[in-house]
Amino acid sequence: MSYWAALIWAAFILLLCGIPGEDLPNVDFWEINIEDKLAHVFVFAILGILLVFGAWRFDNNKVNIRIVLVLISLGIMYGAITELLQGWLFPTRFMSLSDFIADSLGAILGTVFAFFFYRNRKG
Numbered sequence: 001m002s003y004w005a006a007l008i009w010a011a012f013i014l015l016l017c018g019i020p021g022e023d024l025p026n027v028d029f030w031e032i033n034i035e036d037k038l039a040h041v042f043v044f045a046i047l048g049i050l051l052v053f054g055a056w057r058f059d060n061n062k063v064n065i066r067i068v069l070v071l072i073s074l075g076i077m078y079g080a081i082t083e084l085l086q087g088w089l090f091p092t093r094f095m096s097l098s099d100f101i102a103d104s105l106g107a108i109l110g111t112v113f114a115f116f117f118y119r120n121r122k123g
Contacts, residue, residue: 003054009047010078016043017082020092040079040102041109048075048110056118068115075107 051071056063079100087095 002058003051006047006050006054009043009050013043013047013078013082014085017086017093018090020090037098037102040099041106044075044079044103044106045110045113046106047078048072048107048112049114051075052111052114052118056121061118061121063115063118065115068111072108072111075111076104079103079107 048071051074052063052068055067055071059067080103082103083095083100086093
């Protein structure tokens with residue numbers, strides 16, 4: 001029960017990855033498409049936060065570095081999986097190394113932020 005929010009968010013990320021690119025809103029103000037990369041960071045940061053929250057609830061309101069490293073790895077692997085699926089399964093999407101890097105950065109930032117937030121909190 002602890003990880004439901006993270007699982008629902010992960011499903012939402014997968015849904016976003018499957019939406020055809022032309023159906024996504026275009027909010028590109030700069031040529032490097034920084035908004036897209038920030039969106040990747042944001043959605044994977046939320047995933048990291050929800051994973052830590054699930055771990056915190058699962059382990060009697062405790063989180064340690066070992067768990068954080070596992071959760072970061074899960075977030076990074078999920079970012080890789082979503083990019084691979086975009087390249088292999090979703091015909092109107094494509095894999096992107098820069099998106100994977102943004103996904104990984106988001107997973108790391110969200111997980112570390114949540115770790116520091118939850119590490120000394122009481123239930």
